[in-house]
Amino acid sequence: RKEVEQDPGPFNVPEGATVAFNCTYSNSASQSFFWYRQDCRKEPKLLMSVYSSGNEDGRFTAQLNRASQYISLLIRDSKLSDSATYLCVVRSGGADGLTFGKGTHLIIQP
Amino acid sequence: GAGVSQSPSNKVTEKGKDVELRCDPISGHTALYWYRQSLGQGLEFLIYFQGNSAPDKSGLPSDRFSAERTGGSVSTLTIQRTQQEDSAVYLCASSQIILFGELFFGEGSRLTVL
Numbered sequence: 001r002k003e004v005e006q007d008p009g010p011f012n013v014p015e016g017a018t019v020a021f022n023c024t025y026s027n028s029a030s031q032s033f034f035w036y037r038q039d040c041r042k043e044p045k046l047l048m049s050v051y052s053s054g055n056e057d058g059r060f061t062a063q064l065n066r067a068s069q070y071i072s073l074l075i076r077d078s079k080l081s082d083s084a085t086y087l088c089v090v091r092s093g094g095a096d097g098l099t100f101g102k103g104t105h106l107i108i109q110p
Numbered sequence: 111g112a113g114v115s116q117s118p119s120n121k122v123t124e125k126g127k128d129v130e131l132r133c134d135p136i137s138g139h140t141a142l143y144w145y146r147q148s149l150g151q152g153l154e155f156l157i158y159f160q161g162n163s164a165p166d167k168s169g170l171p172s173d174r175f176s177a178e179r180t181g182g183s184v185s186t187l188t189i190q191r192t193q194q195e196d197s198a199v200y201l202c203a204s205s206q207i208i209l210f211g212e213l214f215f216g217e218g219s220r221l222t223v224l
Contacts, residue, residue, distance in 0.1 A: 044201075045215070
């Protein structure tokens with residue numbers, strides 16, 4: 001089983017809709033969780049950290065389910081500019097212990 | 111600029127040649143990471159530096175790959191005797207705090223081995 005798994009998509013979603021996708025991780029000792037965003041042919045950038053109690057940043061909500069070992073990202077009122085690849089990132093200890101998922105490709109359609 | 115700077119942005123080389131990729135991290139960031147991203151693939155961890163030392167080099171794909179960091183700042187990733195499978199985007203990132211910090215990525219060096 002891969003350490004961090006994501007549905008690659010693409011998710012084709014109409015503008016204004018709500019979209020959610022999950023990421024599963026295999027290491028139960030994982031400590032920190034993040035969502036990064038990567039635009040086409042650009043570098044990844046931190047979107048938000050994921051806290052145990054769940055957290056919200058504007059239209060974006062991230063949640064962590066330790067029992068089932070997954071994190072989720074929900075985007076409300078999607079915008080065309082939300083089109084990107086969303087990378088799930090898990091830190092499992094050790095200074096180099098960041099593992100990136102392969103990403104979920106999201107396309108917001110007008 | 112204030113971000114992570116990488117050079118060259120694009121490099122085309124012939125199989126068997128050596129290449130050197132450079133990363134200039136954000137000033138004051140003690141941790142520096144190298145990743146590789148092939149087309150349609152996720153980020154593959156290569157190596158990280160805490161200051162000038164690299165505690166874990168196990169992510170380097172083969173002994174043709176090496177990296178160094180001097181003065182706690184600039185890092186170079188060297189690939190000797192390049193192979194076609196080395197073609198990828200090589201991304202450098204830095205963070206202020208090695209275990210908990212946000213990673214700031216450079217725009218990457220796109221390497222094409224003919």
